[in-house]
Amino acid sequence: MIEVKDLHKSFEDAHILKGISTSFEKGQTNLIIGQSGSGKTVFLKCLLGLFEYEEGSISYEGRNFSKLSRNEKTELRSEMGMVFQGSALFDSMTIAENVMFPLRMFTKQSMSEMEDRVNIVLKRVNLDNAHKKMPSEASGGMQKRVAIARAIVNRPKFLFCDEPNSGLDPKTAIVIDNLIQEITEEFDITTVINTHDMNSVMEIGKKIVFLKDGLLEWEGSNKTIFKTENEAVTNFVYSSELFRKVRRMYLEEDAQ
Numbered sequence: 001m002i003e004v005k006d007l008h009k010s011f012e013d014a015h016i017l018k019g020i021s022t023s024f025e026k027g028q029t030n031l032i033i034g035q036s037g038s039g040k041t042v043f044l045k046c047l048l049g050l051f052e053y054e055e056g057s058i059s060y061e062g063r064n065f066s067k068l069s070r071n072e073k074t075e076l077r078s079e080m081g082m083v084f085q086g087s088a089l090f091d092s093m094t095i096a097e098n099v100m101f102p103l104r105m106f107t108k109q110s111m112s113e114m115e116d117r118v119n120i121v122l123k124r125v126n127l128d129n130a131h132k133k134m135p136s137e138a139s140g141g142m143q144k145r146v147a148i149a150r151a152i153v154n155r156p157k158f159l160f161c162d163e164p165n166s167g168l169d170p171k172t173a174i175v176i177d178n179l180i181q182e183i184t185e186e187f188d189i190t191t192v193i194n195t196h197d198m199n200s201v202m203e204i205g206k207k208i209v210f211l212k213d214g215l216l217e218w219e220g221s222n223k224t225i226f227k228t229e230n231e232a233v234t235n236f237v238y239s240s241e242l243f244r245k246v247r248r249m250y251l252e253e254d255a256q
Contacts, residue, residue: 007056034211081151096131
């Protein structure tokens with residue numbers, strides 16, 4: 001679980017995050033959404049420990065990040081997995097070497113132990129026979145699955161995903177969404193996803209945090225978002241024809 005209390009972040013005179021308080025539960029997919037400039041990327045980087053914040057606190061299973069020692073922060077970061085927007089695979093490494101990279105960085109496992117773990121996670125993301133391929137030989141969907149395998153290879157307690165469906169066709173995006181949700185529930189991970197994909201919101205948004213102008217404007221689930229009267233939320237999500245149809249369906253069911 002991650003708890004955020006009264007979080008403030010500024011860059012010179014620009015006040016980006018303006019007192020955000022929320023929580024992200026274990027074993028479920030937590031989504032951050034909002035328009036460009038809403039603060040969601042800055043928020044995600046604060047959660048990752050990449051940005052220092054001026055006020056407030058972020059606690060990871062009861063550990064207040066700002067009060068940890070340097071060694072304790074390093075240990076906490078080793079419990080985090082990250083799926084980057086562009087997958088961020090190393091072009092000069094094979095898929096297996098990419099996935100093994102965090103194990104080399106953060107563990108003292110033997111080569112055979114690392115190879116066994118790589119085999120397990122690649123099988124979990126349905127890439128059993130891709131070990132020797134180079135990233136350039138993999139499709140966009142395969143690269144995302146490699147990125148997910150690398151993110152979970154070190155058995156993280158916290159998984160962060162930045163626009164995991166960016167650049168993917170709708171069918172592949174659904175596959176990636178489902179995979180992230182399955183892994184989150186299977187390994188009881190606290191997963192936080194920064195996304196603009198409304199299909200992701202509808203499919204896997206167990207908890208949704210909507211930011212506007214650095215404020216937490218609304219939070220709920222993929223069920224309650226269809227019923228909200230919050231104008232900022234409705235203007236944002238119901239610009240999609242698909243969402244307008246789904247919302248009508250939910251309202252019709254409630255009226256019956």
